[in-house]
Amino acid sequence: MKVHTLFWISVISLFVSTICASEWKKKCEEEWGLQGAPMPDSLDWESVYEARPLGRNLLKNPSPHGLSKDNPPPNPNSRKAQTREFSRRKPTGNFNGWNTSTESLPVDRSGFPPGAVVCGFMRYVWFSLEQVVDLKAEGLWDELLDEFQPEIVIQDWYEESKVAEHIYELHVTLLSENMTVISEHSVQPTEDRSSSSYTWKEVSHVFSGYGSGLRYVRFQHRLKNKFGDGIMRGFYQTMFCDSSVIVKPTKSSS
Template identity: 60%
Template sequence: MSAVDWRKKCEAEWALQAAAMPDGVDWKSVFEARPLDRNLLKNPAPFGLSKDSPPPEPELSEVPPHGPPRFQPDGDFTGWSTSTEVLPYDTSSIPEGVVVCALPQFSWFTLEQVVDLKAEALWEQLLDDFQPDIVIQDWYEESQLHASIYKLHVKLLGTDKTTVISEHSVSPTEDLSTYSHIWKEVSHVFSGYGPGVRYVHFQHQVKNSFLNDFFPTRLTGSAVIVKPVKSGP
């Protein structure tokens, strides 16, 4: 099949008649890579859970394990860079003179990943001129551990990986008055972001708690999807 035929297949696959499709692109590789309408994140469910099933209820031991403090959850974090920040004890709400036997200690667990858009077979003219929508999705467990248990920060970066062309942050506050142990969706669409985007830096954080036993907050369904549409200006 000729280069022109492969370009036409790509054009038909994603209805990209309005996007620049120059001759210098390897359209066979683009078609086989299918960079549009698929999740570009690696290992989007590192805790081995699906948003289509309810989060598992915590398993409480009849006898507290009394082991050393633990601050990082179990999971397969292949493809992610991870780090843990142990937070100091919060004693602000304890009245003066009250004796407290034990307090929960919280930690933030951070997972981040950088998507190289050109390495995923997206071409410069598409990113710079057409500027397709870049859709961000994530699901986190409403763990009831704290009023703040989840943060998301996504940046669209230039060629040098440091220039921020557009960014989006989310830090919701949880309602602890009712028990709602469900998956909660977070999403955002980058559109009309301007030329120069080459990388997507995806970072999310979940809060964990330790009090005799370890209680995590988990994630699933993380996604970065470039859509063959343009909804921005």
Template identity: 60%
Template sequence: MSSEQWKKRCVDEWGLQDAPLPDSVDWKSVYESKPFSRNLLKNSSPYGLTKDGPPPEADLPEEPDRGPPRFVPEGDFSGWTTRSEVLPYDSSGIPEGAVICQLPQASWFTMEQVVDLKAVGLWEELLDGFQPEIVIQDWYEESQLHKFIYQLHVRLLGADNTTVIAEHTVNPTEDLSIYSHNWKGVSHVFSGYGPGVRYVHFLHRLKNQFLNGFWNTMFTGSSVMINPNK
């Protein structure tokens, strides 16, 4: 197929009639990359779960775990850069003089990815002039571990992979007065963000806790999608 034929396939399949369509673009590569019809994040569900079913209930250990605290959850985190941040013990609310046998120790588990928008099939004229919507979505478990169990920080970066052109942060507070063990959705749409965007940096943190066993907050369905419309 000629380049013009590949371009027509892209326009017809994704509705790009109003977008800039320069001849300098390798339209065969764009079509094969399919940047408008797939999640650009890798390994969006490391726990093998989906939001279509409730999160699994935690298994209570038959005997308390007396071993050293654990702060990294089990899962296939390929495609993610991960790190764990152990938090100080929280002794607030404990009466003075009370005998403390053991306190829960919490940690943040951070997972992040960077999406190279040109590498996945987008082109500069589209990103700078047309500025298609960049749609972010994520789902996290209501683990009831703490009133703060989830954080999301997404940044649109320039060509140097450092300059921040736009960003969005979520840091919700959980209502612990009612038990609810479901998935909670988080979403945001970047639009009209200005020229120069070349990367999407996706970072979220979920809280874990160790007390006679390891308890973590899971996530699923993380996504970065490009809407071919403004």
């Protein structure tokens, strides 16, 4: 009798578990509009739902300067007065979650005649920030990426700082499991320095129809800063905010 009881308890538990799994799967399908997308029963749909991999920003710490595109950047004139009092050489901000690096550019002496005494130079530095998003670790699954191929939406906002003619670059790469490049997109805008609205400038791109094998997204942008020596002493940085990598529940075009 005890054996039969345990058997029926196991059967009932399995039945309830199956119903729960089916409900979680249906919940994912309905909330994300995934009708027609491959949704294998082998997945833990409760975990997928809790991870919410679709429609949310997969980048960590998207606004290290604590700023938002919904508000204008800090007043450049007041910031200039403040930064000239310091001899710092690094941008300020909380860059947790980002891999950062700097590239110093050679000083341009072409405008000075031979033998001229120069009291100060402006020096320029590229400040690079990069993240690699592991799509499966974020909750996406092989069949969705390989067959359904949802759109990958990239968005970024950088400050119209007028530090130089080229102050911003964006490089985004779609990568396979072994880090082979599947698709890539780069932006290197030129700034109009004759006037400025001192606002945020948007950069965006949508990856679609990229084929099977996608597992990672590498997001990198570079912002140019400058600092002066001697009488030109001061530090001036280009800031950014609201960077995002979002997987949309929308099928890519083939």
